[in-house]
Amino acid sequence: EDQVTQSPEALRLQEGESSSLNCSYTVSGLRGLFWYRQDPGKGPEFLFTLYSAGEEKEKERLKATLTKKESFLHITAPKPEDSATYLCAGRVKAETSGSRLTFGEGTQLTVNP
Amino acid sequence: EAGVTQFPSHSVIEKGQTVTLRCDPISGHDNLYWYRRVMGKEIKFLLHFVKESKQDESGMPNNRFLAERTGGTYSTLKVQPAELEDSGVYFCASSHPRGGQETQYFGPGTRLLVL
Numbered sequence: 001e002d003q004v005t006q007s008p009e010a011l012r013l014q015e016g017e018s019s020s021l022n023c024s025y026t027v028s029g030l031r032g033l034f035w036y037r038q039d040p041g042k043g044p045e046f047l048f049t050l051y052s053a054g055e056e057k058e059k060e061r062l063k064a065t066l067t068k069k070e071s072f073l074h075i076t077a078p079k080p081e082d083s084a085t086y087l088c089a090g091r092v093k094a095e096t097s098g099s100r101l102t103f104g105e106g107t108q109l110t111v112n113p
Numbered sequence: 114e115a116g117v118t119q120f121p122s123h124s125v126i127e128k129g130q131t132v133t134l135r136c137d138p139i140s141g142h143d144n145l146y147w148y149r150r151v152m153g154k155e156i157k158f159l160l161h162f163v164k165e166s167k168q169d170e171s172g173m174p175n176n177r178f179l180a181e182r183t184g185g186t187y188s189t190l191k192v193q194p195a196e197l198e199d200s201g202v203y204f205c206a207s208s209h210p211r212g213g214q215e216t217q218y219f220g221p222g223t224r225l226l227v228l
Contacts, residue, residue: 004155032214043117043204043219044156051214087156091215100146100158100169101217 002027004090006104013111016077021107023088024070032091033071034101035064037084044087047073078111085109115139117220119205125226131193134223138187138207145188146208146217147180151201159203162188163210195227 004025013019025033032051036044048057050066057064061082063074073086085108089101118137126132138145147159159178160170164185173180177196182188192199202224206217 034216036219041221043221046216046218049214049216089156099215100161100172101148101156102158103148103156105155 002090002092002102004088004102004104006086006088006107008107009105010108011110013075013078013109015079015111015113018074018076018078020075021073021086021088021109022070023073023104025088025090025102027090027092027102029092030090031099033066034089034091035071035073036087036089038087038106039084047086075109078109080111080113083109083111117205117207117218119203119220119223121223122221123224123226125228126195127228128197129194131191132195132225134190134192134203134225136188136190136205136207136220138205139209139218142207142209142218143185144208144210144215144217145182146206147188147190148204148206148219149201150204151198156204159190192225195225197227200225200227 007022032049035047038044048064053068055066061076065072085106087106089103120135145162148156150156158172161168162182165182179191202222204222206219208215208217
């Protein structure tokens with residue numbers, strides 16, 4: 001059964017304190033590992049897609065990396081506005097156009113000023 | 114470009130009533146997905162449309178849920194009759210097929226509370 005597990009469930013940081021969020025996955029025929037950000041009362045907002053081990057992508061203070069078993073979301077010198085729930089999702093092999101995402105439960109990040 | 118929109122944003126109904134949720138995907142997106150998040154759990158897949166056809170409905174919990182996408186544009190998800198365990202947030206997402214590289218964009222969700 002496809003499964004995505006995120007850790008920690010919650011993380012509190014001081015502004016400027018760098019850290020990493022973990023996403024481990026067991027998804028058969030993975031065709032993309034996705035990171036989304038979700039603010040309270042809103043839908044998931046797309047951040048990154050990683051397709052192969054060793055791949056890295058960056059956006060402002062965020063950098064996502066991928067290995068064969070897990071992905072990390074590194075947050076460098078976070079600011080209070082980075083506070084949100086970060087979701088990881090795996091996409092299974094697509095037999096046809098498009099396919100489902102399997103989500104983890106998310107990491108709730110709070111950055112204190 | 115307008116994003117995915119969903120209506121209503123909130124719905125409170127009594128057990129046994131019917132509720133219909135609507136999703137308008139991003140213009141030109143053939144793929145449309147429904148997901149839901151129940152309290153304390155992860156977001157889970159419900160079903161996937163390609164244009165007006167149901168591509169994968171393996172995540173639908175039971176036959177009280179009916180999804181349609183007439184004309185391949187907007188989609189509706191009807192719950193009839195609603196049960197307490199149907200409470201949660203229902204998300205819609207859409208994407209444009211790009212071979213092996215597809216990004217799903219999510220709407221703001223409909224928060225459903227069944228009393």
